[in-house]
Amino acid sequence: MRGSARLLPLLAAMLLALAGAALQAQPAREAAPPPGFRDADEERRFHALLSELRCVMCQNQSLADSNAQIAQDLRREVFDMMRAGRSDREIKEFLVERYGEFVLYQPPVARHTWLLWFGPVLVLLAGATVVARIVRARSRPAAAAEAGGEEQEW
Amino acid sequence: MNAQEPHPRNRPLARALAVGVAFLALVALLLYGVLVSDRAGRDALPSPLIGRPAPEFSLPVLHEPGRLLGSEDLRGQPYLLNVWGSWCPACRDEHPVLTRFAMGKRVRVVGYNWKDEHADALRWLERYGNPYWAVVVDYDGRKAIDWGIYGAPETFLVDADGIVRWKHVGPLDEGVITSELEPLLDHMGVPR
Numbered sequence: 001m002r003g004s005a006r007l008l009p010l011l012a013a014m015l016l017a018l019a020g021a022a023l024q025a026q027p028a029r030e031a032a033p034p035p036g037f038r039d040a041d042e043e044r045r046f047h048a049l050l051s052e053l054r055c056v057m058c059q060n061q062s063l064a065d066s067n068a069q070i071a072q073d074l075r076r077e078v079f080d081m082m083r084a085g086r087s088d089r090e091i092k093e094f095l096v097e098r099y100g101e102f103v104l105y106q107p108p109v110a111r112h113t114w115l116l117w118f119g120p121v122l123v124l125l126a127g128a129t130v131v132a133r134i135v136r137a138r139s140r141p142a143a144a145a146e147a148g149g150e151e152q153e154w
Numbered sequence: 155m156n157a158q159e160p161h162p163r164n165r166p167l168a169r170a171l172a173v174g175v176a177f178l179a180l181v182a183l184l185l186y187g188v189l190v191s192d193r194a195g196r197d198a199l200p201s202p203l204i205g206r207p208a209p210e211f212s213l214p215v216l217h218e219p220g221r222l223l224g225s226e227d228l229r230g231q232p233y234l235l236n237v238w239g240s241w242c243p244a245c246r247d248e249h250p251v252l253t254r255f256a257m258g259k260r261v262r263v264v265g266y267n268w269k270d271e272h273a274d275a276l277r278w279l280e281r282y283g284n285p286y287w288a289v290v291v292d293y294d295g296r297k298a299i300d301w302g303i304y305g306a307p308e309t310f311l312v313d314a315d316g317i318v319r320w321k322h323v324g325p326l327d328e329g330v331i332t333s334e335l336e337p338l339l340d341h342m343g344v345p346r
Contacts, residue, residue: 100200
């Protein structure tokens with residue numbers, strides 16, 4: 001139930017994105033790059049870059065997926081900067097300077113992002129410890145039974 | 155060995171206790187999350203501009219389309235920059251609060267009319283009243299990116315040296331003004 005409820009907006013967003021892409025690509029429907037892009041490489045770079053940037057308004061969508069006004073403006077800005085010959089890194093820096101590291105789906109590894117990067121590993125380790133202890137506890141009585149009930153440690 | 159019996163009995167009890175404590179801790183964490191989720195501005199992004207010079211800009215004035223107003227003109231005295239649009243319902247909500255604050259004449263309140271239509275913006279101000287010292291317009295939203303604006307309303311406080319001192323995302327209310335803005339102005343030595 002919840003799954004489908006969550007899937008619905010996602011589907012809608014995907015459809016909208018598709019519709020948007022279709023609109024842009026209409027005059028040349030074949031493999032030719034859509035108007036606006038010089039070639040397929042440029043288009044690929046644009047989409048790759050956008051998928052690494054988070055929409056600041058609708059915080060769980062990438063800049064590529066979002067239809068919020070600000071996302072459209074930022075896409076235009078990114079495109080213009082690409083045209084101006086700026087590197088991906090420069091474009092990301094430009095956005096981080098204005099919107100903060102939040103816009104990056106992959107924030108840099110630094111002291112203040114340490115928990116973000118390695119927190120999951122810590123949780124995994126904690127889980128592994130618990131599992132290991134349970135497994136050990138379960139195998140112990142069996143071993144003790146085989147050894148003839150010698151086990152009296154507890 | 156019968157002496158073994160009472161001892162292992164304690165073990166499940168201790169384990170149940172540990173699981174219980176862990177469960178309660180989890181419930182407490184989730185409860186905290188639910189309570190915090192209610193807080194206004196929970197997902198407001200902290201602005202990297204705080205403590206840094208405000209972006210240079212020079213934008214047309216709403217009421218005198220030929221005239222430009224920019225960061226250089228505003229320097230020398232602090233100002234509050236309030237991002238709004240006639241399309242924005244929350245701007246309507248904060249309008250009386252902003253008006254009250256502006257009437258105190260403590261700092262200039264500059265309107266930043268963002269992604270709006272000229273006629274709509276003028277009509278909005280006529281209908282609800284114009285609290286602004288001046289309104290600059292940014293209809294294509296290009297300059298707004300330099301400010302890190304991502305919605306309306308947003309409000310910035312810029313000091314006399316052109317440094318951004320504070321930002322509030324979302325509608326201003328009396329609480330924000332008395333607990334954040336006014337104390338900061340006191341701290342900056344802006345006379346009441």
